[in-house]
Amino acid sequence: MKTKQAGLGLLGSLALGAIGIALFGREREAFPPRRQLPDRLALPLPDQRGAERLRGLRRGDTPRSPFQRWLGLPSSPAVSRAARVRAARRLNRSAGLLATSVLLDSALEHYRGSFRNPAMYTPLGVSALSLAASLHGTGDPRSGRHPFRSALYAAAAVTGIVGTGFHIYNITRRPGGFVWQNLFYGAPLGAPMAISLAGLMGSAAEHVRDDRPGTAPRVFGLPAGRMLAAMAGGGILGTVGEAGLLHFRGAFHNPAMFLPVTMPPVAAALLLNTAAAPARRDRWLTRWWLRLTALLGFAGVGFHAYGVQRNMGGWRNWSQNVLNGPPLPAPPSFTGLALAGLAALDLLEDEPDA
């Protein structure tokens, strides 16, 4: 039975991995490969990469911001509107994945907590709206910031910070305060930041999309590609912390539980290196590692499904074990962040110093 269960878990992981690969596949259809951009893009965009090139908006054309000077970064080039919108839509998609993860996870966990405090409904509403904004953004080929989406993403970013405050309050009022027992079983400290990350990624999407000819894409005053790489890297590290804490709670009883605390940190390091290091054309290792991390996020759902099966009654007793077992919606946070990292990489590879 043990082998049968393990087999089922493996099959589930493979199936979910296949879905992930299919998603990447679709990406290629929707967005033509970077280095083979046709003269006429499939996307209905008013201006083209080639046209901008002709106008001479190239590396070194934009003045360095105080941040860039402070960090010793080179000045940023302008990126074509098509490339920006493509990157923005990818960011919308990763924000959407993060929001989905938060929506399902907070619904599950707060339902488990019987919505004792009415504020526990907030992340459901906000993440659902962020998801809607992200779907809208993912399908939106236009350039320019969308005011409603921007507002929703900003609200999501704030929600995560307020939620963290609530979760800290919950932990401090339990006996012992900040002790392992309460970090394990009190309100999870790191979880609300996932919706902040969704909000940040979404806001970044809107920034990147906010096309003004002749300027380099920026996020919060910094070059967009580098900034996004740093945000995705930091987000992955935070998520690793959360997964590490909860897998430690589970005593790493299955060796697979070490995967999310070993693979994603490498992705985060590569992303942080991308954010800070001199521009490089081909970051194939970073790209592939991020793809693997994205796949791991999906595979994690399969592993967690197997974890649910290992509780009393298994999936036949799903109504209890989905609540009691490892959280099914949690691992795709890694996918969302890895996709954001890939979008950042795309921005940087299109224009190495964006």
Next chain:
Amino acid sequence: MSDDPRHAPRAGHGRAPDVFRPGAWVPMREYGEDEAVDFVIVGTGAGGGTLACKLAEHGFSVVAMDAGPYFRPLEDFASDEAEQSKLYWTDDRISTGENPIQLGSNNSGKAVGGSTVHFAMVSLRFRPEWFKSRTLLGYGFDWPLDWQEMWHYYHEVEEALKIAGPITYPWGPPRPRYPYRAHPLNAAAMALAKGCEAMGVAWTETPIATLSAPRGLAHPCVYRGFCVTGCSTNAKQSALVTWIPRAIAAGAEIRDLAMVGRVETGPDGLATGVHYHREGRWRFQKARNVVVAGYSIETPRLLLNSATARYPQGLANSSGLVGKYLMVQANQAVWGKMEAEVRSYKAPPSLAITEHWNYDDNKDFFGGYCYMSQGPLPQLWANTQINAHGLWGEPLMQEMQDYNHQVGLKIVGEMLPQERNGVTLAEDKDQYGLPVPRVSYSWCDNDKALIAHSLGFMEKALGAIDATDIWRQEDDTCHLNGGARMGGDPRTSVVDADCRSWDIRNLWICDGSVFPTVGGVNPSLTIQAIACRTGDRIKQMATRGEL
């Protein structure tokens, strides 16, 4: 044929029940009765079950017998207290003395796996000083064991049972990390924690032998709360689902419904095997070594009942100490009501603990106690009300309305060893035709002082968290230990540090009855640690040809 494991043995014909898969079996090696096995072990609980595993894994041929049935936890255990009393040893016994012990639920077990099948899973290490309590603390007797060696074996048992415990333990010398993380605290445990914080003493999550994460085919705990009436999910790491499957896999044979009535000795004075009752008749199993592991009443009873012309006082009894120095543990409680619902019966009953008074020697009595949060099941709670307050009918119904609001703290307290407390044989005969044991118990002044101290402290702790209607339950005891104690001198002890009897070199005693003192913690972890040590020592001695 009935499938009731209480009526017909399940182990046999080359197979034993697979406790992890409903209806399934595991292959089991069998030995002939005329074939002298290396070890026949009487009892399969914390002592016998553990030792059977260790010896089988060391390559010895082992037959382990238990008077009780071979249960399949996933199928045989109901969420019903009355039904589950089938796990207790309720054969006739006479209980006397100034403070007669109530025998049954919390101090006996009649099943393969012994009382670990329904123990509360609390898995605590002894305070190191207790192994030398006479020398270091001025009371009781010294053990012939070194605490640091025991620390090693405690760790072995904790790993074997995947004990779920706190990251750091507040008392005693450092210990390795518990293999699994502590369980979430239920409201009853939170009440203990708040009380301790109000009283300024440390508390922690109780190290407990129930899984907080999956392990093989065993599921993690579902917090059903029927722990002390038998776990139906296999989260509880009893001997039945840990040591015994390992023992069978290593080639041991388990015989269920096999009541051993007499250890046979030969003309050379050595043990030759055991007479046991199974399937309606008395049988004899030959063995090169006999291990008695029947716990503190059945072990002395069997040794006393095996008397011969050569050993007129019973086996291993040249010191006259077989059946003497029996110890129970104080198990008094303080109860109260909380305004908010507690539902203390959810989850394992003792999730939080303070061992403060085991490690603080600034008190006017010898020994120590720990106390833990409680979660009595409804029938037990009704019985408690009947016995303590004489409630019946409408008043009892009224009181039970507050069941969800009850909160309680209960000690496991050290009672001192006294020669007058013990086990003898009565004239009456039981269903096997064996003499019924007479168990005599009286508290000494030190026991009473300890109990008074604990009740006073716990009452303040409950008061500090605004519990109301606080009352003391003063009569309960739990756990048996002693009755065939170990020591360094054949004149003042029954067995040596290796659990080998001084008088008969192929007769061993491996259970709680070898305890010289009882300590202020639940004994199961120490019994298993001693069994692990004994298993290793037997292997060493066999290698050197000293068996």
